[in-house]
Amino acid sequence: MPPLQLSHQQAVIRLQDIRAQLEDLERRDNLTADDEQTFDELTREFSDVDDHRRQMERRSALERVRSVTQVTERAPGRPGSLGVERGTPSGSGSAYDLDPILNPDSVEDRRFRNPWDLGEMRTYDRSPEQVGQEMKARAMCAVEKMAGANDRIRSAATDIIERWDDRRGTIAKQCLATSSPEYMRAWSKLAAGKSHMVSPEEQRALERAMSLTDNQGGYLVPFQLDPTVIITADGSRNQIRQAARQVVATGDVWHGVSAGAVQWRWADEGTEAGDNAPEFGQPTVPVHKADGFVPISIEAMSDAENSTTEVGRLLAFGKDTLEAGAFAVGTGVKQPTGIITALAGTASEMAPGTPETFDSADIYAMDGALPARHRAGASWMANRNIYNLVRQFDTGGGAELWERIGADMPPQLMGRPALEAEDMAAGFNPAVAADNHLLVYGDFSNYVIADRIGMSIEFLPHLVGANRRPTGQRGWYAWYRVGADSVLDSAFRLLNVETSV
Known part of the structure; x- marks a missing residue:
């Protein structure tokens, strides 16, 4: 994805990935010609992405200054005083006014504004288990946000993900791919025979979902259905x-x-344990x-x-x-x-x-x-x-x-x-x-x-x-x-x- 199309969080994650790749190259004793070219390309990309990140942060800071300095209320006897339309008292602990750019989603806090946006995930230099863990966290968040589901369905979906998902997040991936608003809209149009009305964004959601199945033809039913x-x-x-x-x-x-019953025994003090393991x-x-x-x-x-x-x-x-x-x-x-x-x-x-x-x-x-x-x-x-x-x-x-x-x-x-x-x-x-x-x-x-x-x-x-x-x-x-x-x-x-x- 070109740097100018990256969100702030995606830019930060991309910078982390580039740094990990550069450090991996730096640890090698001898670099091939291809490695040298890759190093130069990554360095240039890092500079471009970092410039894009700084520009977004400057814009965000300017917008905050503009919003604070707008005259919205006038205090009695003090013409031109600054007013605040909304705000959060310092130290209140509320995240109501947190800057959405400078405070990105956090997998540790299990909060995602858009759990279906996997472009925000960092995958380089992370084990499949770590990626699966974040997939599962995102899926749990998606269950709470997915449309067309009642409390019983949300509870059942949560239970399925918690109990049966594997360490690579196979079920979580399918949940994320088939429960998004874009996929639900696309599937609803297909189910009503209106495939000509599927938007490009919805078509991409369909393609992401179909990449996860080995079935031939057809479309996966939305997770909530x-x-x-x-x-x-x-x-x-x-x-x-x-x-x-x-x-x-x-x-x-x-x-x-499965296993047979463990063979327990009465044992004297200090005696060697018997081979009581069941046959699995x-x-x-x-x-x-x-x-x-x-x-x-x-x-x-x-x-x-x-x-x-x-x-x-x-x-x-x-x-x-x-x-x-x-x-x-x-x-x-x-x-x-x-x-x-x-x-x-x-x-x-x-x-x-x-x-x-x-x-x-x-x-x-x-x-x-x-x-x-x-x-x-x-x-x-x-x-x-x-x-x-x-x-x-x-x-x-x-x-x-x-x-x-x-x-x-x-x-x-x-x-x-x-x-x-x-x-x-x-x-x-x-x-x-x-x-x-x-x-x-x-x-x-x-x-x-x-x-x-x-x-x-x-x-x-x-x-x-x-x-x-x-x-x-x-x-x-x-x-x-x-x-x-x-x-x-x-x-x-x-x-x-x-x-x-």
Whole structure:
């Protein structure tokens, strides 16, 4: 960027970078011809940038003098006295009248007038971790300033950045690129089919955002409208997601860490410690692509003033609905691995006490078979029809009533939450040979859902019918990535009422 186009803060940062580069060259024993040329070019640039900085400071000082010497009020009996339109008492600690040029933003103070202006960042001679730290600080500030977000969304976005961002600030970079006012305006125009109205500044914001994704085509949904953020903020309608452990993946695979229990011992004084280290494992959860389509009529788009926000809500609802089935019975092939798929055929699978039957004894057996360390945070999961069968186990008022096993306010079974999954088996037919996975019981924090933030969307200006003629509709084609799998099968028990002919 030419010196005359630099702001004061950018000029100061550039001077610091030039000085670091000159000192790096000076430390070398022998300079090549290219090094000598670089040294001369940096020296000339330093002089130009420093002159530009001094000129801006002089202008700023002159403006302050002019503002102070303007006659704005006249004190009684003292014609021509100087007045002050506004000011801050000395020592008050307020920054209301701080000079915006001589008091630039400070990453240490975590305050940024424009957190999205990354041209103010100094990157030379700084480690990726230091740059990532400032990225994260700017992203946290951007969350507080970004438009089109309520308090719940801001809280969810803050939590995602704080908990899941890596040391290089991958999520922070995406937040900064896709939450800026310029990007929000550009995306809103694209979503409304008005790409011809995108300004050069907004186009640059689009290009910055697209440089961060490996997706081909489409535009990233603004951070504040990303379905992952919205679902986190408003709560999922999918009860499996409510109980599962939710993480954010920054790559194609989420990598975790698991370990068995540490083997403690009783030790005599002064004796050598035993090798009590647990065996560490590294479970992985691959993320898979899913896509969806949102059609809308031209009339509805013309009448809707808040179509941009509505698109985000629709995408979040569709995403939640699609995932409900996958998290229960997903095959794991080009889609998440459902909890039933993960446990079927493992040591966690249990048979009923009496073949081809289901009664209250099986529920107690599942509770007894689950290790105590997992039982404290355990939940049940089944189709609603299975819970209705449980209510009918004893209609005579005995010890096996649902109310004795667990009252339905809120729904509980043996004092543990009873989650619903419509895609699980609703019953079984003894006349048909099949596996019937009726009930899951366990600690669902060991079922990991890995969301990849960064849904992309592409606007289609016209939809056509069977005869290839326009239908008067437009649409948004969207795609994103998510994965799920059990990372510790022993934390669950799965009841399989197997039937045979």
